[in-house]
Amino acid sequence: MIIDSHTHVAKFGNKIYPAKKLLSSMDEAGINYSLLIAVGQTTTDQVIKICENNPRLRAIGYLPYSSLDNRQINKIVKYLKEGKIYGVKLYPGYENFYPMDEKLFPLYAQCQKISQPVIFHTGVLMAGLAGILKQVHPLHIDEVANKFPDLKIVMAHFGNPWIVDTAAVILRNKNVYIDLSGYFAEFLHLSPRDISFFVKDLTYFKNFVGSFKNCLFGTDWPLYSQKEYLEAALQLPLTDEEKDLVFWKNTKEIFGLEV
Numbered sequence: 001m002i003i004d005s006h007t008h009v010a011k012f013g014n015k016i017y018p019a020k021k022l023l024s025s026m027d028e029a030g031i032n033y034s035l036l037i038a039v040g041q042t043t044t045d046q047v048i049k050i051c052e053n054n055p056r057l058r059a060i061g062y063l064p065y066s067s068l069d070n071r072q073i074n075k076i077v078k079y080l081k082e083g084k085i086y087g088v089k090l091y092p093g094y095e096n097f098y099p100m101d102e103k104l105f106p107l108y109a110q111c112q113k114i115s116q117p118v119i120f121h122t123g124v125l126m127a128g129l130a131g132i133l134k135q136v137h138p139l140h141i142d143e144v145a146n147k148f149p150d151l152k153i154v155m156a157h158f159g160n161p162w163i164v165d166t167a168a169v170i171l172r173n174k175n176v177y178i179d180l181s182g183y184f185a186e187f188l189h190l191s192p193r194d195i196s197f198f199v200k201d202l203t204y205f206k207n208f209v210g211s212f213k214n215c216l217f218g219t220d221w222p223l224y225s226q227k228e229y230l231e232a233a234l235q236l237p238l239t240d241e242e243k244d245l246v247f248w249k250n251t252k253e254i255f256g257l258e259v
């Protein structure tokens, strides 16, 4: 079984990528399930609706920082408890806040209590979009994990290119995971040269941390072909046990999916 832990249904440039396209991409790649993450233009409520009609998709909510208050947090937590969403994503850097912003502590406390994960954008900001890089540095996640040690955290894009720092964060914090998504230049085919850098960087990570046990397969479709991304990830030096963990077991377990 293969689960893509990081996809979006959205409009990029003047192209629309609806759920139907995602499902045919999953068929092409041999991916069984995808987590569909809400973004600015595709709200949590829209993503929930899409997933209700598509049993191979599972919704991940999004909490916009600009409208963050306890009412919004309670709404997200209610959705998590009802099983309408399986986690919540935050976008520091793009939305000018730090992961350790105290306004977010009630969300972290609640997610920790009900054992549902928070995904943080970490690492490079997408070309052409405004943002503040230091807010997406992996070391901020270490602080959140220290304050909320039982909170399950996924660092999207493994803090690329600060992989050395990400490795240090993962080594110290047992409930922090990385997803492998978003490494390459957007909307391009993956070249053998790009894939060799991907493998080299993540091999460094494995050598430092000791394993790929805290990694989740993810692509960030539609920015990349799921089929090509999967082929790249299969070139990582994974043991059989790590293969199961990375390609489906971790995602099933962390997000509490019934698949």
Ligand SMILES: [Zn+2]
Pocket: 006, 007, 008, 037, 220
């Ligand atoms: Zn994404």
